[in-house]
Amino acid sequence: MGNTKVLCTASWEPGVPAWRKDSGMGWVTAEYSMLPGSTAPRKSRPRSGHTDSRGLEIQRLIGRTLRAVVDYEKLRENTIVLDCDVIQADGGTRTAAINGSFIALSDAVRYGLKKKFITQNPITQRVAAVSVGLIKGNTVLDLDYNLDSIADVDMNIAMTESGRFVEVQGSAEKTPFSGEQLEQLLNLARRGIKQIFKVYDKALRR
Amino acid sequence: MGNTKVLCTASWEPGVPAWRKDSGMGWVTAEYSMLPGSTAPRKSRPRSGHTDSRGLEIQRLIGRTLRAVVDYEKLRENTIVLDCDVIQADGGTRTAAINGSFIALSDAVRYGLKKKFITQNPITQRVAAVSVGLIKGNTVLDLDYNLDSIADVDMNIAMTESGRFVEVQGSAEKTPFSGEQLEQLLNLARRGIKQIFKVYDKALRR
C-alpha cells in the first residue's frame, strides 16, 4: 500500500461487552486512528467532542471483516481488540489496517492457545483486503494517495482464501460505473488478494 | 421499506465549507439521526461526548450518493443540507433516507431555481437506493427489520436511472458470498430500483 505504515496491535481482554454477557461467545473489535505526524500537513488530534467520522467508519469495517472469519464460540467469553494506528499515510490505510490486523489477530490466537485462554483456533479461514479503482476508464490495483485522489471509482474488497467476498464497498466519486466495470474491478481485486495471502505466509511463518 | 418512516428536509445555506471557499462550486451534505421513539425499546439521545458511529457512517453514505449526481458548478457557492430524521425504524432506514433525500433535494432545487439562487438545475440524473440480501441462500429485496436480522449477507446499492452504480456496499454478516451470488444480488437490486424511480415520478409530479 505505497508508503503507508500502520501499527496493528491485538490485545486480549477477559470478558465481552455487556449485551453479550453469559452467551459463551467472544467478540472481536477494532479501533483505528491516525497519528498527527502521519500526514502532511499534520493532522490535529481529535479534540473532545469532535468526531472523526471517517475513522469511525473505517474501524467498523475492520471489525466487521475480521468477525466474519471468527468462530465466537471457540473464542469463549474473551474480547480481542485490534488497535490500528497509522504512522505514515499514503493511501490504502484501511486495507493495510485490515491485513495488518489479520496478522496481529493470528498472532494473538497463537498466544491465547499457548496461554490456554482458548483450546481451539477460532479463525475459520484467512481474509485479506485490497483497494481497486477506475482512473479514466482503466482499472488500477492498490491505489496510493496520488492515484486515489484522481480515481473516478474507489472500491475496497475483502475476500477469503477460498475466493468468496466478505466486504464489497465501491463508491463512484465522480462517474457512476457500469456492471461490466464492476466485474473488471472484482477480477483485479481477486488477483491482488492472492498476493496478500503470500505476504501472510511469510509474516506468519515462524 | 416496511414500516420505516424517515423525515427528509433539505435546507439551502448560503456559502460553502471553508476548504471550498472561492471555488465557485457548491456542496451537498447530509445528517442522519434516529428519534428516541423510533425504536422499541426507546433509543437514548446521543449524549455529549458519545458517538453514534453507525449514524455517522450512514450520513456519509447519503451525502456521497447525492453528491455523485450533483454538478457543483451549477449549484454555485451554496450548500444544501439534507436532514434525515428517522421517526419509525423497521429496517432499510439508510436506503429510505437516500430516496427521501433525493426527493427533498429535487424539491429544494426547484425552490432555488424559482428564488434565483441558481439558474440551472444542478442534478445531473436521478439516483435511488435499495437493500438486498441473502437469507439461507435465497436473494431477498428490501429487507425489513425481521429479514435484516437473519440475513447472511446485507447489501445496499445506489444506482442511477441509466443503470450505473453509485454505491455498492455489501457485507457478509455470517457467510462470505460467491461472485455468482453477488451477480444475483445486483440483478435483484436493479429491479427494485426501477420501482423506486416510479415512486419518484409520483412524488415529484406537481
Added chain:
Amino acid sequence: MGNTKVLCTASWEPGVPAWRKDSGMGWVTAEYSMLPGSTAPRKSRPRSGHTDSRGLEIQRLIGRTLRAVVDYEKLRENTIVLDCDVIQADGGTRTAAINGSFIALSDAVRYGLKKKFITQNPITQRVAAVSVGLIKGNTVLDLDYNLDSIADVDMNIAMTESGRFVEVQGSAEKTPFSGEQLEQLLNLARRGIKQIFKVYDKALRR
C-alpha cells in the same frame, strides 16, 4: 399554536432513576429537541459539548408539569419518558409540547393498563398549557412566532381541569407589568385552557 408541529412520543421503561430505587414509586421525565429543519434558517444539531440551555429549561418545565398530575405509587417502579421533537416551529412550542405530551402520556397509561404494567390509572387529573402575552398593553392568547417576538410580556400557564395552577411563568421581556395586568393575563389563560381540554376530548376519544 400557529403552524407549530411537535411530535410527542411516550415510552415505558422498566425501573426508575437510581435515586428512586426501591421506593415503590415511578417517575415521569421529558426530553425536548428541535429538528434542524424545524426553523428557517436551519438550526444546527447540538454538537457534543455544546448545550442548548433553552431546550433544557423547556424539558424541565414539561416534566414538572406532567409530574404534578401523576400519582407515583400507582405508576409503580416504572418510568415514562416523553420525547417532544419539534418538526415545525412557529411559537408556542413549549405549550404545544406540554399538551401533546399529556395526550401521549394518557395513551401510554391506557397501554400500560392493558399490558398490566400497572393496575390503576396514575393520572390524577388533566393538565393543559397555553401562552399569553401583553403587546402594546393588550392581552393576547396563544402567541405565534410573529406575536411572540414583539410581546412586552410573555407568560406560560399550565392549569388543571379544576382551574388550579400547576405552572405560572411570566417574564417581562421589555416592560415590567402590574398586578392588574397579571390578573388579566391569568383570566385569558383560563379561557384558552378550556379550549385545549376540548381538543383533548377529541384526541383521546376512541
Added chain:
Amino acid sequence: MGNTKVLCTASWEPGVPAWRKDSGMGWVTAEYSMLPGSTAPRKSRPRSGHTDSRGLEIQRLIGRTLRAVVDYEKLRENTIVLDCDVIQADGGTRTAAINGSFIALSDAVRYGLKKKFITQNPITQRVAAVSVGLIKGNTVLDLDYNLDSIADVDMNIAMTESGRFVEVQGSAEKTPFSGEQLEQLLNLARRGIKQIFKVYDKALRR
C-alpha cells in the same frame, strides 16, 4: 436567604455577542455555578459533556431579570458578565444570586462611569427577587432549604421598586394552587421585596 452565600462578581467585557454586533447596544449576561463544597454531601464539579440543567435554567433567569432594567443603548457595545458562584447553599440561591448580581451590576456601572466606558447610567430602575411558598396551606416568605423541601408550591418573584413584576415563576411541586392562593403569594412577595430594597440602600451607600 438563610445561610446561603453567593459570590457575585460583575466584569466589563468590551464588545457584544456576534448576533448583536454593530447595533450600538450592549448586553448583560449571567453565569451561575455551585462550588463543590457548597452543599453536604459535596456536589461534584460538572464533567465535560455533562450538563447541569438546573444551573442553566437559573442563569437564564438571572440574566433575563437584570436585562429587564438595563437600557442597552446607554450601555453602548459593552457586555457585563455577572458570575454567581454559590459558596454555601441553604435554599434561595437563585433569588440571592439575582439580588447579589444587582448590587454587583450597580457597582460595575459606577466603575464604568468613572472609567468613561459609558457616559449615562444604563440601569432604568432597581429590581429585586424573593421566594415565597405554600406549606400546608400557609404562605411562607423566603424559604430556606428545610422549608423548600416540604413546600407544596414554590414561587420566585422579581419586582421593580415601583411594584411591577419582572418575573413570576411558580410551580406546584405537589398540589396545584388556586387563583386566590396566587394572590396571597404575590402580596407576601411584595412585602419581602420592599425589605430587599432596604438592604440595597445599605449595600450601595458609600
Added chain:
Amino acid sequence: MGNTKVLCTASWEPGVPAWRKDSGMGWVTAEYSMLPGSTAPRKSRPRSGHTDSRGLEIQRLIGRTLRAVVDYEKLRENTIVLDCDVIQADGGTRTAAINGSFIALSDAVRYGLKKKFITQNPITQRVAAVSVGLIKGNTVLDLDYNLDSIADVDMNIAMTESGRFVEVQGSAEKTPFSGEQLEQLLNLARRGIKQIFKVYDKALRR
C-alpha cells in the same frame, strides 16, 4: 501570597476509588479551579470538552503533596476531597492552595475524629509550600503576579516541618540555572516555609 485568595474546603466521602476498594486504606485527592472573576480580564469557565491543563497539573501537585503526609491506614476506607477555588489570583495560587488545603485537611481530621469516622490522626507531619524565583540573578521569595511574570526561574517547594522535601519543582522560564543557584533557592524556600508553619499555628489554634 500577595493578594491571592483561595477558598479551600475539605469534604469527607465514605469509600475510596474503585482501584483501592477493600484495601482497608483511604485516599486524599484535590480539585483546583479559578473562578471567572478571579482574574482581570475575566477567565471563561471551562467549556465542555476543553481542558485547562494548567489546572489539572496543579491539582495533581496539591493531591500528591498532601498524600505524602497521610497514613492511609489510619484514614480507613474514606476519601477526603480538597476543593481549592481561587477567588482572587495574584501569583502563588498553587502554593496558597497547598497551604490552605493542609489547614482544611487538619480541620477535617479533627471533625472525623470527633464524629468517629476514624480513631487515630492520619496526618504524619505538617507540610507547607512556597514559591521562590530568580530575577536578574537575585533570589526572591513568594512571587506575586508581577514578579512571577518577569522571573527567569520559577520554583515551588513543599517541605515538612522536619525540613525534608516533599516536592521540588523548578523551571527555567528563560535562563537555565546553576547548581549553586539551585542551592540558594532551596535555602530561601526553607526560610519561607518556616514562616508558613507559624501561620498554621495561628490558624489551627482553637
Added chain:
Amino acid sequence: MGNTKVLCTASWEPGVPAWRKDSGMGWVTAEYSMLPGSTAPRKSRPRSGHTDSRGLEIQRLIGRTLRAVVDYEKLRENTIVLDCDVIQADGGTRTAAINGSFIALSDAVRYGLKKKFITQNPITQRVAAVSVGLIKGNTVLDLDYNLDSIADVDMNIAMTESGRFVEVQGSAEKTPFSGEQLEQLLNLARRGIKQIFKVYDKALRR
C-alpha cells in the same frame, strides 16, 4: 529508558497561536499520548470529555523544556509541534519523550534551514533529560517500570550541555527526602545526562 519506545515527530506549521500574532516570534509546543497497545493491560483511548491529566502534565513539561533552548526570534512566526506517541511503555516515557523530541526538533530545524523557512538555527544549546530515584535509601539512575513502582522518591531532571538546570521535578511518593539526598540525586542525574548527549551525537550525525 528500559524497553520504552516513543515515536517523536516534529511538524512545521506556518503561523503562531493567536496570542502571539505579529510578535515576529515563533512557538514550540508538544503533545504526548500513549497508544492503547503500549501497556498491558491495554490502555483505553481517551474518550471525548475524559481527560488524561497525567498526559497533559507531561506534554506541558516537554514543551517547556524545549522552549528553554529555543530563540523565538530566529524561529520567526512559525510553530514547531512535537508529537510524542508512546508505542511501548516501560518507565521513563517522559524523559524518553524529551530526548526524542530534542532530536526531532534538531532534525526539523535542519529541514527548515534547507527549505529557507528560517535563516538561522534557533536552538541555543542542547538539552536532555533523565530520571533518578531513591529506592530504600539508594540512588538509582533511569528508572524502568519495575524500579519506578517501588521508588520512594522519583525525580526528573532536564539539563543543558553546559550543566545548568532547565527542569527539576522531584516528588516524594512515600518518604520525604533530605537536602543531602537531593544533592546525590542531582549528581547522579548529571552523569546520566552526559551519556544522553553522547547518544545525541550519534543520532544527529549524518
